[in-house]
Amino acid sequence: NAGVTQTPKFQVLKTGQSMTxxxxxDMNHNSMYWYxxxxxxxxxxxxxxxxxxxxxKGEVPNGxxxxxxxxxxxxxxxxxxxxxxxxxxFCASRIGQHYEQYFGPGTRLTxx
Amino acid sequence: xxxxEQSPQSLIILEGKNCTLQCNYTxxxxxxxxxxxxxxxxxxxxxxxxxxxxxxxxxxxxxxxxDADTKQSSLHITASQLSDSASYICVVITNSYxxxxxxxIFGKGTxxxxxx
Numbered sequence: 001n002a003g004v005t006q007t008p009k010f011q012v013l014k015t016g017q018s019m020t021x022x023x024x025x026d027m028n029h030n031s032m033y034w035y036x037x038x039x040x041x042x043x044x045x046x047x048x049x050x051x052x053x054x055x056x057k058g059e060v061p062n063g064x065x066x067x068x069x070x071x072x073x074x075x076x077x078x079x080x081x082x083x084x085x086x087x088x089x090f091c092a093s094r095i096g097q098h099y100e101q102y103f104g105p106g107t108r109l110t111x112x
Numbered sequence: 113x114x115x116x117e118q119s120p121q122s123l124i125i126l127e128g129k130n131c132t133l134q135c136n137y138t139x140x141x142x143x144x145x146x147x148x149x150x151x152x153x154x155x156x157x158x159x160x161x162x163x164x165x166x167x168x169x170x171x172x173x174x175x176x177x178x179d180a181d182t183k184q185s186s187l188h189i190t191a192s193q194l195s196d197s198a199s200y201i202c203v204v205i206t207n208s209y210x211x212x213x214x215x216x217i218f219g220k221g222t223x224x225x226x227x228x
Contacts, residue, residue, distance in 0.1 A: 043217075
């Protein structure tokens, strides 16, 4: 099992460019999550998908969109990147609401 | 608003010494509490889970405690090793679904540095 995989690992964008962060899990988990992690802020929830076919906004959804493509894949899109979106992005998944959450290795994004 | 506070923010100890990290929470309704370890440049990994009825749980050199009355948890690391250098994140899971936090409330973490 690969667990939770994320691509790319690193990305540099110019302000205004768009990109999609990809996440996939092979553990047959129902719920998937996107977080951003900034120094001193901890992990903040951007969007989550409690089950296939549903998505909900987290604490910091502005500037992002998500797609739950199927049970395995959950992508995060930045339509017009801004320097404030410079961060490390983590995807996570878990089988249900009270179970352990498994994290991917992260994507380090820099917007100049 | 549900919140999780961790202390200290950072800690430096010598290899072989013990340390204790604190987590205070105001989360309701409470389901369970997890401690995660995050190595630099990696995603967090679960160390232990505490349910409402559990006071103490050990995982090797890591021992977590939970006092549900005072809403406090601690993570004690015994005989620290260089590989313990990491951030330790306290996460409280609530039975309340949905909302902007999902049902996981994250602390900001304690950054532990173990020096030789």
